[in-house]
Amino acid sequence: MNPAERFDRYQQRCLYDPDAGFYAAGGRAGGARGDFLTSPEVGPLFGTVLAGALRSWWEEAGSPPQWVVAEAGAGRGVLAAAVLAASASGDVPLRYVCVERSAALRAAAVELLGERATVADSLPPRADVLLANELLDNLPVRIVERTGEGWAELWVPEELRPTDLSLAVDVAVGCRLPVIEQAAAWVTAARAVAPRVVTFDYGVATTAELVDRAWLRTYAHHERGSDPFVEPGSVDITVDVAVDQLPAPTLVSTQAEWLERWGIEALVEEGRRVWAERASVGDLAAVRARSRVTEAEALCDPDGLGAFLTLEWLTPPQ
């Protein structure tokens, strides 16, 4: 039995222990062989839209000779592969850096991307754009509970202990809420690396909105997992991101709004046109074109991925 530990340290060990953590043991996003489905794993459309945004930002920056895009929490490199494929025929001098904490996933990314991207275990010193899909919701959280005297903190095995933390929300005694210190620190560090930081995560605008939500969830093999205390390392543990606990973003939109702003509809229309022309041929181009329609539905689903929050930090603020 492990000695008592604060919830964030327990979550850190469950997810990222180099030997027994969920991600070290091969837990990952993906279809049949994955544990949960993320936007890049729905298909290449998410990366294709992103490639268009990256191109536009490159032009806005005066079309510099190199455009460094870093992606944190890149998993097995599926988003990188889609962005690079969509950018291949263009003139953006893209240098893509995948940053991933899990050695197993870094090895998978190297296998998928080969020479097309750099795969690293920590953020580069500088990048033009820093991206992260479903990273912030996966960073360990501290958990506080409202008591008659103020706030106490959750330790594991389940026990409340005194804490230096407090939240400015008015809640009933017994209410538990997350404090996303590591996510806030990550954003601060990311902003020192890149003048544009863009994240996609499930979340809410304010901590108060978490009160009536099941804000902590576990996943394994596409099923909602059990209690996070039952089988450490066997499930992914994620938490809704409360935006008011992060450095204030410059732009906030839902994922659906963001994808619409960057042209998903036009890409779907193009897919419909190609499918209409090539359906009788039934080749890969035709099938890919048709799949854009179903991918867009999943990516913009207001009850699913479409309701995710896209947060952008521009430095200096614009």
Ligand SMILES: C[S@@+](CC[C@H](N)C(=O)[O-])C[C@H]1O[C@@H](n2cnc3c(N)ncnc32)[C@H](O)[C@@H]1O
């Ligand atoms: C939920 S997965 C998302 C993977 C991928 N972005 C996707 O959308 O399919 C979160 C990933 O972030 C990685 N991760 C967690 N903390 C990290 C950190 N501080 N730096 C880099 N990667 C990290 C995990 O190992 C895991 O692969």
